Amino acid sequence: MKKYKHYYLTSESVTEGHPDKVADLISDTILDECLKQDRNSRVAIETMLTGNTVIVAGELTTNAQINIENIIRATLKTVGYDDEKNTMDYRTCKINQYIKKQSRDIAMGVDKGGAGDQGIMFGFACDETPEYMPYPIIITHKLSQRLAEVRKNKEIEYLKSDGKVQVTVEYVNDCPIRVDTVLISTQHEENIDISQMQKDLINKVILKVIEPDMLDVETKFYINPTGRFVVGGAIGDTGVTGRKIICDTYGGLAHHGGGAFSGKDPSKVDRSAAYMMRYIAKNIVANGYAKKCEIQVSYAIGMKEPLSICVNTFGTSTKSEEEIVELIKEKFDLTPDGIIKYLNLKQPIYSKTTNYGHFGKKDLPWEKIIKI
Numbered sequence: 361m362k363k364y365k366h367y368y369l370t371s372e373s374v375t376e377g378h379p380d381k382v383a384d385l386i387s388d389t390i391l392d393e394c395l396k397q398d399r400n401s402r403v404a405i406e407t408m409l410t411g412n413t414v415i416v417a418g419e420l421t422t423n424a425q426i427n428i429e430n431i432i433r434a435t436l437k438t439v440g441y442d443d444e445k446n447t448m449d450y451r452t453c454k455i456n457q458y459i460k461k462q463s464r465d466i467a468m469g470v471d472k473g474g475a476g477d478q479g480i481m482f483g484f485a486c487d488e489t490p491e492y493m494p495y496p497i498i499i500t501h502k503l504s505q506r507l508a509e510v511r512k513n514k515e516i517e518y519l520k521s522d523g524k525v526q527v528t529v530e531y532v533n534d535c536p537i538r539v540d541t542v543l544i545s546t547q548h549e550e551n552i553d554i555s556q557m558q559k560d561l562i563n564k565v566i567l568k569v570i571e572p573d574m575l576d577v578e579t580k581f582y583i584n585p586t587g588r589f590v591v592g593g594a595i596g597d598t599g600v601t602g603r604k605i606i607c608d609t610y611g612g613l614a615h616h617g618g619g620a621f622s623g624k625d626p627s628k629v630d631r632s633a634a635y636m637m638r639y640i641a642k643n644i645v646a647n648g649y650a651k652k653c654e655i656q657v658s659y660a661i662g663m664k665e666p667l668s669i670c671v672n673t674f675g676t677s678t679k680s681e682e683e684i685v686e687l688i689k690e691k692f693d694l695t696p697d698g699i700i701k702y703l704n705l706k707q708p709i710y711s712k713t714t715n716y717g718h719f720g721k722k723d724l725p726w727e728k729i730i731k732i
Contacts, residue, residue, distance in 0.1 A: 368540055370528040371496035371611030373504040376715045377439050377447070377521020377547070377592070379599025383407040385714045386416065386435050387601045387623025392708035393431055395625070397424035399706040402462045402470070405623040406601045409594035412444050417458040418623065429455050440511075440521035447520065447547075447593030473697045474662035476628045477619070481659075483637025484614035485645040486652040488536060491720035492642045495536040496529045497611025501716040502569045503527070507546055507561075516560050520547035522592030534652075539574045542566055543582045547592035558583040608718050609634075614654055621718060626705035629659045629696055633666075636699045638719050639726040640688055644673075646729045649684060651676035657694065664695040691732060 374381055386407040394401035401422035408415045414432055436442075436450035444452055462470075470476045485492040503525040511519040523546035529536045544561055561583050567575075593599075602620025606612050619630030626632040641653040650673035658667045669688060671681045679687075688694075693702060700706060703725045713724065721727060 365531070365533050367531050368528050369494075369496050369531060369613060370526060370541075371494065371500045371606075371613065372524065372526045373497070373500035373607050373611075373716065374525070374604060375504050375507050375521060375523040375546070377441070378524065378604070379409050379522070379594045379597050380601075380603040381599070381715055382436065382439050382441065382594070383409055383599040383601045384604065384622035385439065385711060386414070386432055388710040388714045389431055389435050390416070390420075390426070390428060391623060391625060392711050393426045394420070394422045394424040395706060395708040395710075397426070398422045401625055402627060403623065403625040404462070404628065405459070407599075407623070408601070409448060409599040411595060412448050412452060413454045413456065413594075414448075415456045415458070418460075419462040420459050421462045428457055428459075441593055443520075443593075445595065446591050447522065447595055470627050470662075470696075472662070473664050473695060475633075475659035475664070475696050476661070477630060478659060478661045479618045479630060481617040481619075481629060481633040481637055481657050482609075482615045483634060483639070483641040483655045483657075484610050484653070485638065485642040487645055489720075492645055493717075493720040494610055494613040496527050496613065497607075497717065498720060499529075499539070499570060500525045500527045500611065501720070503542070503544065503565060505716050506565045506569050507544070510564055515564055516557075518549045518552045518557070520549065520592060522547040522589075522596070536574075538576055539570055539579055541580045541582070542570070543585070545584050545586075545589055547589050547596075548584075550590050554584065554587055608713075610719070615656070622710070622714060626700045626703075627696060629699075632696060632699045632703070632705055633657055633659065633694070635703060635705070635718070635726040636692070636694065639703065639728070640692060642727065643730055643732055644671075644684060647732045649673075649677055649679055649732070653677075653684075655688075659696075664697070666694050669694070687732065 387405045391403045405418040433450045441448040488495045510516040526543040528541040621631045624631045637655045644653045654672045656670040
């Protein structure tokens with residue numbers, strides 16, 4: 361007799377005006393501008409926003425001629441940072457730059473095709489959604505995107521750009537059966553009617569995104585639990601590149617390696633190997649070898665081949681995990697150069713990844729489905 365499993369899982373997403381995501385977007389936009397001019401750019405850029413100040417630091421080795429200050433101000437304008445009192449103002453903010461070239465010690469290994477750092481990376485896929493992603497993270501991202509949409513098209517004209525979404529989903533026997541809780545905290549203009557905002561967000565955001573059969577009379581909605589969210593963005597909270605890595609990946613429903621993605625060129629396996637593991641895991645599920653798949657890989661700085669590959673299919677596979685590992689080794693070149701060439705990663709695509717997850721989007725190379 362099959363054991364009955366019943367549990368709840370929660371995922372979080374943030375809007376594009378959340379200060380951590382603005383920091384990610386600045387870092388990724390600088391990376392893209394470098395790659396547009398020099399495909400071999402080495403970029404490791406970190407951004408911090410606090411108050412009305414932006415600090416950009418890191419390593420940059422490139423032949424590209426870019427104006428970092430102009431990139432930063434244009435990015436801040438795009439995400440709606442135009443209020444020095446309540447978010448940050450792209451026109452008046454102070455910008456500090458602390459950028460140097462990549463260390464020769466690191467470059468020595470990368471120039472020979474080795475990994476740009478040591479570490480572990482994970483990829484994951486499951487058959488819960490058409491995107492081969494966990495249901496909770498997909499639904500939270502869609503809610504965050506809808507928040508941005510109704511703000512930009514003035515359907516809810518009093519919203520501002522900062523916000524967070526959290527969704528709790530009830531599972532039975534590893535299958536999502538209903539949405540238990542939706543929590544939205546969104547920045548807004550002063551002197552609005554909070555009760556009206558709650559009605560607007562339920563009717564124009566939540567009910568437009570979540571399927572009716574996943575909601576019931578017991579589903580709980582929490583809209584701005586503190587009752588007020590006027591001060592936000594970098595005025596309300598400091599933003600730092602790489603601080604939303606669970607939002608970027610699988611919403612906490614799979615493991616995460618030690619490194620963030622944004623601001624790093626593809627020679628950094630923190631990013632490129634995580635993308636490749638997602639690609640392989642997705643295709644293992646899409647090809648029917650498993651209903652759920654997680655892959656771990658590890659690298660040593662300066663070395664080409666991965667030190668280890670581990671596959672976990674959670675008891676859902678049609679082949680043994682050892683067979684799947686051998687299939688991966690046979691089918692894919694997992695050296696850093698091999699991954700970059702296979703996925704064509706030296707192109708300016710990274711600012712498209714910044715918001716609403718790096719995985720589950722149709723137009724990214726690591727989301728393609730192939731026949732294995």
